[in-house]
Amino acid sequence: MKLHISFRLSPIAAALLLASPVQAQTSTPEQRVVVTGTAAPARLDATPSTGSRLGLSVRENPASVALIDRADIDAIGALDTQDILKLVPGVSFSAQPGSPASVFFRGFNNASLSQLYNGISVQYDAIAARPVDAWIVERVEAIGGPSSFLHGSGAVGGSINVVTKIADTQGDLTHARLAVGDQRQAALSVQRSFGRQVLRADLNTTQGTVDTMGRDRESWQAALSWRSELGTTLSHTLAVEQQHELVEQPYWGTPLLRDAANAVLGEVRIDPRTRGVNYNVLDGKYSQEVLWVRSILEWRLSPATDVSHTAYHYEALRDYENVEVYSWVNGNTQVERSSALLQRHNQDVWGSRGELSHKATIGGLKSDFAAGWDFSFNKQTRYPLSVAGPFDRTDPYAPAASFFYQTPGIVPGYNPGATNRLRTAALFAENRTVLAPGWALTTGLRADRIALAVRNHRTVTATNPALFETSFKPVTGRIGLVHDLTPGWQVYAQYSTAADPPSGLLATAGFAALRDFDLTKGRQVELGSKASFDNRRGELSVALYDIVRENLSITDPNDRTKVVPVGQQSSRGVEFSARWRPLPQWQGSLQLAWTDAKFDDFFETVGTTVVSRAGNAPANTPDWVVGGALAWQATPTLQLAADWRHVGQRFANNANTIWEGAYDLLGLSASWQAAEGVSLRARINNATDKTYSATLGNNLVYLGAARSASVSVDWKF
Template identity: 50%
Template sequence: MSRDKRVESLKVRRSQATPVSLALLVLSAQGALADDAVQSKPAVLSEVVVSDMSIDPLGLDQKQRTGSRLDLTPRETPASVTVIDREVFEQRGAQNTQEILRGVPGITSSAAPGSPGALFYRGFSGGSVTQLFNGITVQYDVIAARPVDSWIYDRVEAVGGPSSFLYGAGAVGGSINYITKLANRDGNLTEAKARYGSYNDSQLAAGTNQKLGESNYVRIDVNGTKIDGWSDGTERKAWQAAASWLADLTPQLSSTVALEYQYENVDQPYWGTPVLRPFVGEIGIDNRTRFKNYNSQDGLYKQTVKWGRWILDYRVDDTLRFRNTLYHYDALRDYQNVETYTFNANNSRVVRSNALLQRHDQDLNGNRLEANWNSEIGGLPSNWVAGLDYSVNKQTRYPLSIAGPFGSVNPTNFVTEPFFSLPGMTQTYNPDRTNRVQTLALFAENRTFLTQQLSLLTALRWDNIDLEVTNHRTPTATNPAYFEQRYKPLTGRAGLIYDLTPAANVYVQYSTAADPPAGILTTASFAQVQDFDLTTGRQVEVGSKLSFDEGRGSATLALYDITRKNLAMADPSRPGTTVPVGEQSSRGIELAATWLMTNNFRMSGNWSLVHAQFEEFVENVGGVAVSRAGNRPTNIPKQVGNLWLAYTPIPSLELGGDLRYVSSRYADTANTVSDADYTVLGAYATYTIDKRTRLTARIKNLTDTVYAESFSGSSMVYLGAPRMVDVSIQTAF
């Protein structure tokens, strides 16, 4: 077979649905947000009544807590705030948290095992995009925020751009908040779901909310999934359980205890696919390797996660409220994998290298106290929130790395070895270093109505961050036995929002953020933080939020300009050393809209355009300092668009489809290796058997497009899933 026939480029045929046409459709579908835990509506009703065309996917007038702690709606917040609730991600068939995030304008993601929680947002990635769990950051997002099955979650919220003033260091690109279902006061409801699809992809899930007596409410959700995996040898098993108890201790005081457990085991994880040489220009893959898995035959990823929260909510009166959240997080993650695969010079063999035995042992304990009160300033209505957050985050890593190489294999006909038969590999866990991050934060926000139409929102946060690192191995000059760094960033936001009409407004805001100079504080090495302060980031954003067609449609628009300074980069005069003087910027536009065009046809979607580049950045290439100024950061597309259509020809039947477009990205900071743009299509049909039971058939990646979720350097890509079909039934009683 000729090379031309064997090679399938990642280039996607340009369809008639170009990015311009997507923009004209003004894509997006965010969720109608439930209120906070104490006031939340029953998730079960929103999950089963999917054919209700009155649902508003943008939910501009539903309260949220991610863009502000003032209990504002997205319409009232001078920032790009997206809320996606169960009504929306159940309808779209989003099976995990990363699939849910396709509803946020501009976000792309990847679940590659080396960084399974990778998000790319507004031109930034890694530690510059904060991912929260119920408003709590574990400060290890690219690993800890790996995709979690969506059943236990009530909604996902996102705020674009710098938001360290809300959640602490690490949020130049934006913040994502995954919010778990909690016990509520809406009575007794029970729900269940079963799903089966391609590659033996199966799911069984159930949940119940029960009222016990006059003042106690309990909710329990359990979910289990299993899939053989589309990559040879891969098998994933996972289950999650979430339980909460809401008790009204007095008419003014309530207590919520919430526990959560997550377990995941992946045998022979798919780590990526080698790209064909030469590593220059637009990449291609040998189509015969699409489903091949070059990991050791007993490769492994395994994790257990435990969450505990105790929330006390005390309402003094209608003007004053206190909330205290005591929280605990514990995670244990294990890896044993051969992680790198590269074609040889003539693309006839695949060279395997970089074996890593790794364990992460992390725990986080903290307490957040906050107070909301309503008052006046000079006769002007004013809302306040202020609080204190204290946490201790400790992580120890146990790596054993062997570079190899471990020989080469035929690209299509091979057998890999048991992991512990690799030369030098033993099943021993010796600690490398322990990072302890202690954070004390004071924060405050205010909204003051200057006129009936004009409001001013301000926020400040001061952090006292103490990083202590203990080296458990032989000390050296570049890796001392112990070192400590302290950071005291002050970040904030100021925004104005003006109501043009009751249905439309415009806003402007300025916000700042602070990020680690390189890496993440919970894993930072001496070289990454030596003599470095946190980077500084700032954003200017203008936008508008409106409803139209007598409330049948909603839309949002945001334009932003972000600059991040003091990045760690190679010293131009001494390439082997690092200096914190780099600079990165991004400018972009985001559109989101939903429109109930007729009583039985809805169109929703989003579209984003971003120009991201290094303003100043020097890379050490073989001992030579090379400037990358003007280049685009890796894995950042210029355009991302999503479109969702839903049509109910008869009340009991809903037909729908979706389209996702992602433009090309670079694999390297030199911008010499890239993929092509791609488009992925999907379709579904839902039949409502009765008011509370529905049957759904769904196809994802309808055209079986070959595309990369992300690059792993210039020689490997992590491919997206092929065509997948599943059938599910969901009911409530």
């Protein structure tokens, strides 16, 4: 059964936070111990870019901000950008081909989360934020709750930012990696300085797959960047990144067993003999080609004033050729295949973002400002050919060979369906004023002007006109107060707002989803505390939040043929994270999150009946997400580590009639410093070979990866 915990954000909760039994420290210098493979806790004093444009440290920011750096990424053996999210409190995820960037955070999912790449959203995050191999990633940052004031619409549940490696001023480096196992990898990073020029190249290729990806997978990434010091206060960086991925016979899911009435109800059940069985056509595929180009100009006008500008271009081509739905029939003795889709996405984004920051004193109070603009043009054309089927019935354990272009109704070629042109112009500003010693007020505001034009290339109908145009003018913001109880212990409170589409994504939404609709409105109240303890050998953060999202689209209970923007969804919860090195040889971390998400006002159509889902939990939203890691430096050259992840109960549908219980995953690793600059790492993921669902559906579940192993060697010089 689902565990319910009730609380309200109130003065009582605030008092409990202020009275938290933390051994907060004052000005004791940080004690650093150099031990191979580990790093002393110092996250609270880092300055991530995702939570603010003011250069605030994590402890100065009135929000829950997670920072996962390169050392963390290597420590857990993260394979891709989603794998890194294990270390963000409360986040769950999956990468099924039809929605490869499925992320759930604070009770909200894809369309209500902003998934950024180097601070840029291509406004199609549920697809475009497909996991990328982790080699080219420098760090991942996340801020929980409404954050549209930073990066625009689509961030009620939070924002996640993947920051890639780029040429910097940290000196020359060479880092190579070779890995074998279920996936094979060859990677290289090189940086060299030539006078006032710095050149960097990051290259990576992987091959092979675990059974939940497909029959085979190949990918490569090539990132080149060139930093030029144009003067003592002016620099320019040109960064170009190419990504390629091809998955043969992608895995789309495993069918759920049916009861005697031919229904799927209750706790999910799969036939264990179908684990690892792929029912897709043999020549099924998913492929993508992505190009990123960024021109970054940074200019220090004075010691107190900085100006920066980023011009960028994103180009993506994604192709799908698959049979995607499989169902048990004939008393769970055969599997029926249906829903063939030939699809192409052709997307281009151009953008310009300028920022100015200034440190000032107003009325004797320290007051820092940031302001700027954000312009983008997003064009995407989709070429869908969908055939419902069904096509055949096959042996569930040895599926009959079938091929995509032999599927009835599927013909080669791409016929455009619709083109979305999305123009966004925004102005933003932030301020942090120190009101008194130990008290700082942070505010942020963003005003967007969004124009959407959807061109229909197919038959014109009453619900699909030749041209549909609409516009939105959201204004979102945040106000937060931080109080230093001591230099090492802060408490904060904040109120923030956000806006996102009532359903779907603006890059693909059309007349049916947006006619007579405005963007939804989201708001959050959050209280939290951050502290260093044990002479700064440990850090912890805790946050309590309450989020409400209004005006989402629901079926009109009085007319099931209409959709009205009056629905409401809410979420409240607690997040906790801690890192601690009690001894030089031992280091541990813990992330814990509890979420109570529900529909407050929501109707959907079931057959010919409109049914209320008020009080139900959104699909695929776990109540608990817990993770922990422990590392032991057994000898000066050998480190042993283990990590654990617990994901609580989730429902497969808004009716909450299908669910899966909690699951636990165990990872094990060993690292050996073989020689100066040479290290070997062995890792086992899902060491207990647990069968679990990464994503639940009414008929299919997308299983998580089975046990896998890898051995890698790193060479740094």
